[in-house]
Amino acid sequence: MNARILLVDDDRALLDALPEALRLRMDGIQIDTSETAVDALERIKQTDYDAIVSDVKMPGMDGLALLHEIRELRPTTPTLMITGHGERELAVQALRGGAYDFVQKPIDRDYFVASLERAIQLRTLDRKVEQQRLALERHARVLEHVDDGVFLVDDDGVIQHWNPAAQAITGIAPERALGRPAEATLPGWDAVAPVIPIAAAPGPGSLEAKVIPLDLDGRELWISISGVTFSDGIVYAFRSLTEERALDELKGEFIATVSHELRTPLAAIYGSAQTLLREDIELGEPDKKRLLDVIAHESERLGRIADDILFANKLDSGQFALGEKGVDLRVLARDVVEEMRACFVARTDISIELAAPDTLESVAGDPDRLRQVFINLIDNAVKYSPEGGRVELAIAPRDGGIRIAVRDEGIGIAPLEQRRIFGKFYRVDPELARGVGGTGLGLYICRELVRRMGGRLSVSSEEGKGSIFIVDLPVQTAGGAERGAAVAQTA
Numbered sequence: 450m451n452a453r454i455l456l457v458d459d460d461r462a463l464l465d466a467l468p469e470a471l472r473l474r475m476d477g478i479q480i481d482t483s484e485t486a487v488d489a490l491e492r493i494k495q496t497d498y499d500a501i502v503s504d505v506k507m508p509g510m511d512g513l514a515l516l517h518e519i520r521e522l523r524p525t526t527p528t529l530m531i532t533g534h535g536e537r538e539l540a541v542q543a544l545r546g547g548a549y550d551f552v553q554k555p556i557d558r559d560y561f562v563a564s565l566e567r568a569i570q571l572r573t574l575d576r577k578v579e580q581q582r583l584a585l586e587r588h589a590r591v592l593e594h595v596d597d598g599v600f601l602v603d604d605d606g607v608i609q610h611w612n613p614a615a616q617a618i619t620g621i622a623p624e625r626a627l628g629r630p631a632e633a634t635l636p637g638w639d640a641v642a643p644v645i646p647i648a649a650a651p652g653p654g655s656l657e658a659k660v661i662p663l664d665l666d667g668r669e670l671w672i673s674i675s676g677v678t679f680s681d682g683i684v685y686a687f688r689s690l691t692e693e694r695a696l697d698e699l700k701g702e703f704i705a706t707v708s709h710e711l712r713t714p715l716a717a718i719y720g721s722a723q724t725l726l727r728e729d730i731e732l733g734e735p736d737k738k739r740l741l742d743v744i745a746h747e748s749e750r751l752g753r754i755a756d757d758i759l760f761a762n763k764l765d766s767g768q769f770a771l772g773e774k775g776v777d778l779r780v781l782a783r784d785v786v787e788e789m790r791a792c793f794v795a796r797t798d799i800s801i802e803l804a805a806p807d808t809l810e811s812v813a814g815d816p817d818r819l820r821q822v823f824i825n826l827i828d829n830a831v832k833y834s835p836e837g838g839r840v841e842l843a844i845a846p847r848d849g850g851i852r853i854a855v856r857d858e859g860i861g862i863a864p865l866e867q868r869r870i871f872g873k874f875y876r877v878d879p880e881l882a883r884g885v886g887g888t889g890l891g892l893y894i895c896r897e898l899v900r901r902m903g904g905r906l907s908v909s910s911e912e913g914k915g916s917i918f919i920v921d922l923p924v925q926t927a928g929g930a931e932r933g934a935a936v937a938q939t940a
């Protein structure tokens with residue numbers, strides 16, 4: 450037995466004799482002795498004994514007072530009290546005070562050893578339980594820090610654990626999960642649970658996670674989830690795939706959009722070419738010219754779509770460098786506005802205006818790319834103004850920079866969509882219910898370009914009233930123009 454005990458008694462003779470007797474009977478036991486309660490307390494503070502044996506009657510602080518202190522200091526250390534013969538009253542008091550057991554003088558050594566052994570065993574068990582408790586606590590703490598959502602569903606289908614990641618991913622607080630049936634917390638759970646792969650043990654070779662949708666407060670959450678059986682339930686681990694899913698969906702939409710966008714000009718080109726090729730009808734020069742115009746125009750449009758796709762890809766892959774020089778936005782804006790007016794001459798319901806101050810500081814940027822940004826914004830402003838109206842490009846200095854605002858009186862953009870429209874391939878109306886086409890790349894490209902010029906592109910809009918797209922650019926700093934050596938590589 451690898452135990453250490455403390456023996457407290459003011460009787461020197463007993464302190465000499467008892468340890469000897471104990472050592473003979475209890476192999477490997479280590480015994481410290483104290484003649485006074487005060488000295489004993491000092492030792493107890495230093496050492497976590499497996500058991501303490503104390504006389505009840507001692508001068509100064511007596512055994513009961515010492516017991517009280519021990520209970521405070523070391524509440525789990527079993528303490529045996531030695532009482533005088535016939536002092537039943539004291540023995541009862543000791544037990545009430547939390548003593549583990551008592552022995553009467555003269556000491557019955559067999560009983561004493563047996564009791565002490567039990568006390569030491571108890572203490573050892575106690576320590577083990579404590580260690581396990583700490584280990585469990587540690588495990589629980591580890592679970593609090595994993596990235597994956599983890600929850601335990603017991604055999605009755607009730608959620609018994611819900612870690613912070615589970616809360617973060619689902620938005621469901623532990624109070625709404627713990628102690629409740631899984632189906633109540635995760636609507637649809639009963640239907641999806643049977644398809645979730647459940648392994649008998651964790652580790653390599655465990656089953657591949659399943660991707661399932663959960664319907665949480667009206668929003669769909671896609672998770673990848675798997676489980677491992679546990680003694681009284683199943684531990685599930687999951688992560689959110691909603692963003693990846695959304696991206697996949699976006700890709701799908703993009704393909705639909707692009708193929709629609711490609712098919713429309715292709716159909717026009719094909720139809721015109723077929724007509725030109727027909728031998729059974731005689732076409733006059735004006736008709737031929739019109740058909741060829743269609744072919745040229747639509748081919749150009751196809752080229753533009755392909756360019757946009759390639760360009761967005763180039764922006765993404767970082768193979769793109771912007772030129773930088775001092776740009777006079779007033780000149781640039783005038784050119785762009787003239788060009789767009791020419792482009793949209795057929796839209797007699799639209800007027801494109803320019804508002805610029807007499808003087809303006811230069812901005813540091815890539816003039817070709819800035820031009821691309823303004824064209825895209827004005828193109829949108831006209832496209833999304835089916836009822837016509839005024840489109841205005843306004844330039845003004847602001848907060849040490851320059852603000853360019855493209856304002857329209859068109860259909861406007863719902864608040865929820867205002868952040869998304871800058872996403873790649875995102876279109877508010879992918880089914881073209883409004884009959885206006887596009888690839889959804891325009892604003893993505895604009896925002897990326899403006900960002901790379903140290904600026905910011907934002908929108909404010911009201912549905913049915915119109916939109917304002919705002920580009921904020923920093924003015925050129927002294928010496929900025931010299932850095933214009935880097936030329937855009939756009940081939």
Ligand SMILES: Nc1ncnc2c1ncn2[C@@H]1O[C@H](COP(=O)(O)OP(=O)(O)OP(=O)(O)O)[C@@H](O)[C@H]1O
Nearest residue numbers: 829830833861870876877887888889890891892916
């Ligand atoms: N001025 C605007 N008014 C209303 N909605 C707009 C406006 N500008 C953009 N949007 C919305 O934002 C979406 C994204 O615009 P974006 O310019 O990126 O793509 P697109 O115009 O559809 O295609 P393209 O790549 O040909 O420009 C549009 O589909 C449209 O729904």
Ligand SMILES: [Mg+2]
Nearest residue numbers: 829887891892
């Ligand atoms: Mg556009």
